Amino acid sequence: MGPQEFYARNGQSWESSRVPILDEESFRQKILEECSRGARLVNLFACPAGGGACPEDRGDVRVFAMLGKDQEGKISVLSMRILPDKSSFQSLTPELPQAHMFEREIAEQFAVTPVGHPWLKPVRYHQNYRNVADLWAEVASGPVPAEGSSPLGDLWPRGGVYPFYRMEGEEVHEVAVGPVHAGIIEPGHFRFQCHGEEILNLEIQLGYQHRGIEKMMEEVPAERAVLLAESIAGDAVIAHATAYCNIVESLSDCEISPRAQAIRAIALELERLSNHVGDLGALSTDIGFSPAAAYFGRLRGEFLNLLMELSGNRYGRSLCRPGGVLFDLDQKMAEDFRQRLLIARKDFKEISDLFFSASSVLSRLEGTGVVSTRTAKELGLVGPAARASGMGLDVRTDYAFGMYRFHYIPVSTTLSGDAHARALIRWLESQRSLEFLLDILTRIPEGDLCGKASTLKPNHMALAMVEGWRGEIVHVAMTDARAGIARYKIKDPSFHNWSGLAMAARGGQISDFPLCNKSFNLSYAGHDL
Amino acid sequence: MWGIIVNRFKQGFRTLSYPEEVPAFPKRFRGRPVSGKEAVDMGKLLFQEDIQGVTYTRDHRMAVSRREDLIVHGDEIRLAAALDDKMRRTFGRSLKLRQVCAGGCNGCEGEIQAMGNVVFDLSRFGIQFVASPRHADGLMITGPVTKNMELALKKTWEAIPHPKIVIAVGACAISGGPFQGGREVRNGVDNLIPVVLYIPGCPPHPLTIIDGLLRLLDKLGKNTKSEIRNPKQ
Numbered sequence: 001m002g003p004q005e006f007y008a009r010n011g012q013s014w015e016s017s018r019v020p021i022l023d024e025e026s027f028r029q030k031i032l033e034e035c036s037r038g039a040r041l042v043n044l045f046a047c048p049a050g051g052g053a054c055p056e057d058r059g060d061v062r063v064f065a066m067l068g069k070d071q072e073g074k075i076s077v078l079s080m081r082i083l084p085d086k087s088s089f090q091s092l093t094p095e096l097p098q099a100h101m102f103e104r105e106i107a108e109q110f111a112v113t114p115v116g117h118p119w120l121k122p123v124r125y126h127q128n129y130r131n132v133a134d135l136w137a138e139v140a141s142g143p144v145p146a147e148g149s150s151p152l153g154d155l156w157p158r159g160g161v162y163p164f165y166r167m168e169g170e171e172v173h174e175v176a177v178g179p180v181h182a183g184i185i186e187p188g189h190f191r192f193q194c195h196g197e198e199i200l201n202l203e204i205q206l207g208y209q210h211r212g213i214e215k216m217m218e219e220v221p222a223e224r225a226v227l228l229a230e231s232i233a234g235d236a237v238i239a240h241a242t243a244y245c246n247i248v249e250s251l252s253d254c255e256i257s258p259r260a261q262a263i264r265a266i267a268l269e270l271e272r273l274s275n276h277v278g279d280l281g282a283l284s285t286d287i288g289f290s291p292a293a294a295y296f297g298r299l300r301g302e303f304l305n306l307l308m309e310l311s312g313n314r315y316g317r318s319l320c321r322p323g324g325v326l327f328d329l330d331q332k333m334a335e336d337f338r339q340r341l342l343i344a345r346k347d348f349k350e351i352s353d354l355f356f357s358a359s360s361v362l363s364r365l366e367g368t369g370v371v372s373t374r375t376a377k378e379l380g381l382v383g384p385a386a387r388a389s390g391m392g393l394d395v396r397t398d399y400a401f402g403m404y405r406f407h408y409i410p411v412s413t414t415l416s417g418d419a420h421a422r423a424l425i426r427w428l429e430s431q432r433s434l435e436f437l438l439d440i441l442t443r444i445p446e447g448d449l450c451g452k453a454s455t456l457k458p459n460h461m462a463l464a465m466v467e468g469w470r471g472e473i474v475h476v477a478m479t480d481a482r483a484g485i486a487r488y489k490i491k492d493p494s495f496h497n498w499s500g501l502a503m504a505a506r507g508g509q510i511s512d513f514p515l516c517n518k519s520f521n522l523s524y525a526g527h528d529l
Numbered sequence: 530m531w532g533i534i535v536n537r538f539k540q541g542f543r544t545l546s547y548p549e550e551v552p553a554f555p556k557r558f559r560g561r562p563v564s565g566k567e568a569v570d571m572g573k574l575l576f577q578e579d580i581q582g583v584t585y586t587r588d589h590r591m592a593v594s595r596r597e598d599l600i601v602h603g604d605e606i607r608l609a610a611a612l613d614d615k616m617r618r619t620f621g622r623s624l625k626l627r628q629v630c631a632g633g634c635n636g637c638e639g640e641i642q643a644m645g646n647v648v649f650d651l652s653r654f655g656i657q658f659v660a661s662p663r664h665a666d667g668l669m670i671t672g673p674v675t676k677n678m679e680l681a682l683k684k685t686w687e688a689i690p691h692p693k694i695v696i697a698v699g700a701c702a703i704s705g706g707p708f709q710g711g712r713e714v715r716n717g718v719d720n721l722i723p724v725v726l727y728i729p730g731c732p733p734h735p736l737t738i739i740d741g742l743l744r745l746l747d748k749l750g751k752n753t754k755s756e757i758r759n760p761k762q
Contacts, residue, residue, distance in 0.1 A: 125677050126713060179681045182660035184628045184642045186635055187678055208677045209632050212713035227575055227707045234636025234732065278639075291533050297646035298543050304643075305555075311578075312557035312585075315636055317731065318578035326578050327557065347540075354536050525634045 007074045008066075010399035013250040013462035016478055019064065019077050024089055027065070027080035032095055034067045034076065040393075041380055042068040042075060042465075043474055044092075044102035046110045047487040048130055049081065060084050060130070061110045066463070066476075070398045075463065082112055091117040098380030101495055111135055121162055124207035124528050129215060136162070165203050167193040172200070175510065179208045186524035192510060199513070202505040204498050209528035217488035222248070222322070225485075230317050233492055233526035235275055238267045238307075239468030240490075240526075241320035243475040246401065246464035248322035251456040251479060257447025258403075260324035262440055265403035266337075267307060267316050267325075269433040272469040274303035275521075276384075276426040276433075277348065282518045283423055284355060287364045292355040299351065302344050306337055324450035334441045341441075345434050352427050365420035369504035369516035372417055381500045383471015383493045385520055388425045389417035395467035409436055419504075419512075422519040458483040470494060470523060492526030544650045547736065548749055551589070559585040560734075563604045571729040572599040572703035572717075592728045592741025596719060599703070599727055609726055611747035612694070619692060620666055621746050624656045626696070627665035627689065631682045632714060633672030636732040637699035641669065644735045656742055662686075667694035673701040673714040674721065686722050696726040696745075698738060703727050 004020050022030060035041060043066035060082050067076040082089055091114035092099040103114040104123045111128040113135065114120065122136045139162065166174070172195050179187035187208040193201040213232055217225050229244035230237045242264050249256055281296030304314040311319035311327050319325050329337070355361055371381070376389035386393050394411045396404040412428035414421040456479050466473045471493030480486040497520055504516045545552060554560060562569050565582040571591060574583070592609045593599055611617060630638050644651040645658070659665050662685045674682060686695070697718050700706035705716035718724055728741045743749045 179678065180629055180662075180685050184630075184638050184658055186630045186633065186638065187681065208681065209630075209672075209675060210677055210713055211632050211673060211675055211708045212711050213708075216708070216711050223579070224707065227577060231634045231636070231701075231707050234634030235639055237636070291536060294647045295536070295540055297643075298540075298648055301643065301646065301648055308558060309555045310557070312555070312559045313576070313731075314640070314734065315732070317576070318559075321579065350536060350539065354532055357532070523635065525632075 006077050008077050008463050009074055010395070010401050010463060010465045011246050011250055013457065013460050016459050016461045019079050019461065021062075022078055022080050024080050024082075027063075027078060028090060028092060030078060031065055031067065031092060035096055035098070038071070039067040039069050039076070041096065041098040041102070042066040042472070043476060043489065043491055044099055044106070045476070045489045046082075046106045046112070047478060048110065060087060061112055063089065063106065064476075066474075068398075070393055073399050075399075077463075087111065088113040088115050090115055093117050097378045098496075100499065107135055119165070121205075122207065124210040126210055126212065162205075164191045164205070165193070165201055167200055169195075171195055188524050190513075192505075192513075194510065197509040197511070199505050199508055199510060202502045202513075204502050206498070206524055206527050209525045211525075211529065213529045214488055214490055217490075218485050226321060232490060232529065233494075233523040234315060236271065236468045236470065236473070236492075236523065236526065237315045237317055238264070238271045238320060239466050239473050240475075240492075241316075242268060242402070243464040243466045243473050245320050245322045246466070247462045247475050247477045248453050248456070250462045250464065251460055251477065252322075252453045253457070254323055254451060254453040256324045256451060257449070258445035259447035260449055261402040262444045263310075263325045263327070263329050264320055265407075266329065266437060266440060267310060267319055268466070268468075269437050270303050270307050270310075271316060272433050273430055274300050274307070275469040276430045277303065279426055279518065279521045280352070280355065280423060282521065283365070283419075283515065284361070286514045286518050287361055289355065289358060289361055292351055292358075292361075295347070295351045296355075299344060299347055302340065306340060309333070309337075321450060322453040324448065326450060328449055329444060334444060338438060338441045341434060341437055345438075348430065348434070356424070356427065362420065364515065365423055365519075366416075366418060368419040368512050369508055369519060370416070370418045371500050371504050373415070375503050376417065376500065379499045379503065380496050382496050383467070384425045384429065384469075385422060385497050385500050386471065387411065387413045388421035390415045393472070395465045395472050399465050401464075401466065403440070407436060407440065409433070419515050419519040456483045456485070468493060470521075470526075471497065490529055492523055492529075494522040494524075494527040497522050498527060543647050544653075545648055547649075547739070548743060551736070554587045554589060554734075556587075558587050558589075558734075560737075561586045561588040561591050561606060562601055564601050568600050568602045570600050570704070572596065572727060573700060573706070573709065574729065575700055575707060575731040589734050589737045590740050591730065591733065591737050592726055592744060594726060596703075596724075596727060599729055609741055609744040612725070612745055616692060616694070617747055620694070621748075622655050624742070624746065625659045625664055625666050626656065626669045627660075627662045627667070627685065628658055628669045628671070629678075629682055629685050631670060631672040631678040631702070631718075632675035632708070633699065633701060637671035637701070640732045640735050640738065641671070641698065644739060649735050649739060651739060651742075654739070654743060654746075654748060656746075662688035663690070665689050665693070667696065668722070669696045669698055670702045670718050670722075671698050673705040673708040673711075673716060674718055675714050677713075679715060679721070682718075683721070694725045694745075695722050696728065696741070697724045698728045698730075699733060700729060700731045703729060706731060
């Protein structure tokens, strides 16, 4: 009989064998029980058994669950086996909607069926990782179409035809958008079921951006893996790179200096600021409030330019490397940054005052795209979208990492859960980030910039969580007996939050959708990996 | 309303005087690479700091017309040539592009969006992004071309009326970038659709993209012709 409980902390690594293996029923019961007592399904993923990450396993697939106890800052890790003759498990989704996308992902990646899953469809259209028959063979092998039945008939390749949630009835009509959208944005498919202008249901089908990052992380050398990590979501370079570095550092017992921690945190907050201000600009554009759109757009560049000053790239590429950072932030540069941030703060405040006091803005945002606290909890939303619906989650405080162990950043929440709340959260958080930056830039601790991460520990597992600007980023890695990466699991906050957007659109009008979409501004690439 | 007017005055005029004046790039900016002994393929280069055999200049100009021109020997580069007279008569004063992201991480897309802000103000050059391929004169493609986007990309290309051009932006679109050789990607647009302008970078700076576009349309005045420069200037 193995251990029954195992708790991990953010940034920790442990021997894979310490994770308890429960039988299917107790695994299921434990997850449901913990979640009914306030835990959150932070991660649910599988890995192939019998070699690599789980060498001692008989059976096909091992499923891991990570339950976040946000108040206690610890994560309960548990697992179960799926035996060879079975290739299925009882779905959690009917009782626990948070598991919805996770279970679809497991079904696609490892060709095991979550029995009783209410909406079992592929997530990213690829072949499974076990080289067995796919659950959706025609989808994995053929090109991906935008819609099932095409007016082009046979001209349209037949692979990848899948059903959408449909409504029937007089005057019910369907609107299909994407994968190629009107703006300069990433591809995805949106299917609206409408009655007149009212959206009865929105189904979001992504997967067009799938580049196979998780699998590549296991195969490429370390110096290329960090470049892949930087490209998971190109607007959250620092957040994902930090998570990757934390994983490698934890697996190789490499302690990074306080100075490197501070520089990573500074870059992470600059990234948050640039994106939050960019989102406010995008919202202004969609409302048709041009002055704020122009000013916010310009201000976004100011933060990106600071990142460029620091790292030579506007998105902070090449800054974070396992062992520390590649660039220093000396006193002269810190003082210059402070002066520029003071000016930016003044501008930011004036533009935000203009934006949040304009009646045309308020009337457009207030009451649009409401996600109730209950829905947000049920769907397991994270990040600003969750905080706008009254959930006080923030990895920086709940599972503090790096510099945030020494600097407390107050969590901003609002209760209304509408597009206005999601806009306001961005402004509130930006102020907190600016305060943090102005403070830490006066006292960056001493230390080496970049140490050397040694070889990884064999048969270990590591967890890294980072509060990116979109919310909770989780990376998990497992090493095999030869200390190579055998499984790398990436979870971008968008993976949870796309379902939040679908709920926000429900009951609204199609013309509200762009506003809802911008108020979430989720990553397609981060979701599709 | 008074608030808006007051704010307008405070914000002032923010558009760069580019191309007359090129703003100074910070010391650490990684622009056009200079190779050591071995030639460097800018189309594959991710412009990372920790790479052997490459140093970076602060020169933002990197766009080229032919794939082979992306291979840099030492400190020399053959920058993009202008379109021929006939194409320039068609597109020179108004170029409408449709952007397609085919697996891009939102880095290149972010910089393409940024070209439209008040600082870069791309539309003053007569270049705009449109919503429909039917309204477009060409495609600007980002991303390594995922298998799942290949069909949609081809259909968008086919929907654009002739004559039309394709511009590949970023390492991914040119070579697959960090995803090169991956099972789920096509290693960029080459071999799928003919490209007239390659803009390397990860992601390229907005001015790198604008420089390429202006060269293509011959709008940079004296130094627009395809030239081999010695950029120790």
